[in-house]
Amino acid sequence: xxxxxxxxxxxxxxxxxxxxxxxxxxxxxxxxxxxxxxxxxxxxxxxxxxxxxxxxxxxx
Numbered sequence: 422x423x424x425x426x427x428x429x430x431x432x433x434x435x436x437x438x439x440x441x442x443x444x445x446x447x448x449x450x451x452x453x454x455x456x457x458x459x460x461x462x463x464x465x466x467x468x469x470x471x472x473x474x475x476x477x478x479x480x481x
Contacts, residue, residue: 427433 427437
């Protein structure tokens, strides 16, 4: 039944294979883009500052 439906709509195995490939390549591209954004965000963060020590003031 499904194969008949696909055949009537003009979708064959080759078109499905091509669509699946394009979807997977799109997901891979999106994942790479997200990883690049994460790497840029960690590189842009400033290094944690060392805790400042208080100054010693002489009181008379």
